[in-house]
Amino acid sequence: xxxxxxxxxxxxxxxxxxxxxxxxxxxxxxxxxxxxxxxxxxxxxxxxxxxxxxxxxxxxxxxxxxxxxxxxxxxxxxxxxxxxxxxxxxxxxxxxxxxxxxxxxxxxxxxxxxxxxxxxxxxxxxxxxxxxxxxxxxxxxxxxxxxxxxxxxxxxxxxxxxxxxxxxxxxxxxxxxxxxxxxxxxxxxxxxxxxxxxxxxxxxxxxxxxxxxxxxxxxxxxxxxxxxxxxxxxxxxxxxxxxxxxxxxxxxxxxxxxxxxxxxxxxxxxxxxxxxxxxxxxxxxxxxxxxxxxxxxxxxxxxxxxxxxxxxxxxxxxxxxxxxxxxxxxxxxxxxxxxxxxxxxxxxxxxxxxxxxxxxxxxxxxxxxxxxxxxxxxxxxxxxxxxxxxxxxxxxxxxxxxxxxxxxxxxxxxxxxxxxxxxxxxxxxxxxxxxxxxxxx
Numbered sequence: 001x002x003x004x005x006x007x008x009x010x011x012x013x014x015x016x017x018x019x020x021x022x023x024x025x026x027x028x029x030x031x032x033x034x035x036x037x038x039x040x041x042x043x044x045x046x047x048x049x050x051x052x053x054x055x056x057x058x059x060x061x062x063x064x065x066x067x068x069x070x071x072x073x074x075x076x077x078x079x080x081x082x083x084x085x086x087x088x089x090x091x092x093x094x095x096x097x098x099x100x101x102x103x104x105x106x107x108x109x110x111x112x113x114x115x116x117x118x119x120x121x122x123x124x125x126x127x128x129x130x131x132x133x134x135x136x137x138x139x140x141x142x143x144x145x146x147x148x149x150x151x152x153x154x155x156x157x158x159x160x161x162x163x164x165x166x167x168x169x170x171x172x173x174x175x176x177x178x179x180x181x182x183x184x185x186x187x188x189x190x191x192x193x194x195x196x197x198x199x200x201x202x203x204x205x206x207x208x209x210x211x212x213x214x215x216x217x218x219x220x221x222x223x224x225x226x227x228x229x230x231x232x233x234x235x236x237x238x239x240x241x242x243x244x245x246x247x248x249x250x251x252x253x254x255x256x257x258x259x260x261x262x263x264x265x266x267x268x269x270x271x272x273x274x275x276x277x278x279x280x281x282x283x284x285x286x287x288x289x290x291x292x293x294x295x296x297x298x299x300x301x302x303x304x305x306x307x308x309x310x311x312x313x314x315x316x317x318x319x320x321x322x323x324x325x326x327x328x329x330x331x332x333x334x335x336x337x338x339x340x341x342x343x344x345x346x347x348x349x350x351x352x353x354x355x356x357x358x359x360x361x362x363x364x365x366x367x368x369x370x371x372x373x374x375x376x377x378x379x380x381x382x383x384x385x386x387x388x389x390x391x392x393x394x395x396x397x398x399x400x401x402x403x404x405x406x407x408x409x410x411x412x413x414x415x416x417x418x419x420x421x422x423x424x425x426x427x428x429x430x431x432x433x434x435x436x437x438x439x440x441x
């Protein structure tokens with residue numbers, strides 16, 4: 001016998017608002033609003049626009065925001081060099097006050113501020129245009145609320161590709177804007193301005209690092225040519241990418257570039273014989289943005305697909321992912337107070353005089369190119385410790401390296417402080433949304 005069957009009466013107007021008529025969309029995910037009123041987005045004087053569907057013609061390429069760029073209620077393009085949009089496409093670009101929503105689940109939304117670069121969104125995103133400041137921030141926060149994300153997951157259950165559409169958003173029920181809504185929005189705008197200023201300092205350091213590798217960049221993007229190679233370039237692997245990389249690394253050495261083993265020592269063979277039962281384990285997926293990472297959850301380890309280093313993560317330690325196909329770098333500053341374990345998918349660099357400068361150089365196009373091309377094995381996915389130590393970095397004098405390290409620490413301190421304030425504000429907003437929204441029935 002089936003017990004605890006839930007039922008509800010759904011009006012014709014409610015059905016007309018949504019693209020999905022599934023039971024979960026109405027029985028399990030209806031927001032009661034027991035402590036406040038609800039309104040539908042479609043009731044506001046706004047426009048809901050889908051992103052660009054067709055690819056621009058050759059020679060007219062420009063950058064577009066994708067769902068992966070939505071993070072922490074903002075559109076972030078950390079580490080990407082975005083091409084400027086053409087003047088004729090300004091009407092397709094995001095503008096201050098827009099809310100950008102990912103069509104794919106889990107649901108994510110970003111609020112566009114004055115500092116957000118003006119670029120279009122792709123066809124996997126929806127723009128909500130025409131909101132005032134207070135409603136723009138409030139609706140973005142509601143869409144990112146954990147309970148709302150769970151509701152949309154129920155709503156899209158059973159679909160071949162779980163996603164939301166324009167009609168879904170038009171019918172989405174939002175708690176009424178609280179009296180504090182305007183204050184929350186203004187606080188967020190101020191914090192976003194501080195965050196962008198700190199990010200610009202970090203971006204300037206990345207630009208400076210790129211200048212230091214500019215002498216070799218012309219060799220990286222050239223078309224592949226067939227030619228005879230000296231015997232030293234045909235040592236262990238005869239793969240064309242490996243041969244070409246060794247050839248370019250020889251040119252780097254002629255320009256007095258240093259091998260990574262001459263700059264810092266990669267920690268080896270200091271793995272635990274028996275993995276811990278639980279803890280905070282830093283995986284490759286935890287790396288985000290530039291040199292930063294999300295704090296891992298304290299969890300039980302059920303899988304044995306990794307090994308763990310004996311020492312936890314150290315202050316100002318530099319980590320390089322051994323997955324060469326997706327190069328990632330972490331600089332642990334400012335250090336977290338929590339004990340964080342490190343998986344063996346990371347190479348740990350230590351004994352460096354200016355670790356921040358080394359971390360910046362590892363983010364440059366010339367070094368990232370080497371990491372991608374050094375991948376070996378059956379799937380040509382991971383980099384060996386020996387190949388990693390052979391990666392070349394440009395020689396930097398001590399004065400320049402010390403300046404880069406010091407300025408990087410300052411920029412990351414500022415970014416960390418701003419993000420902490422943003423999280424505190426979002427926690428306060430989330431509590432208010434929970435009270436306003438009631439519960440799921």
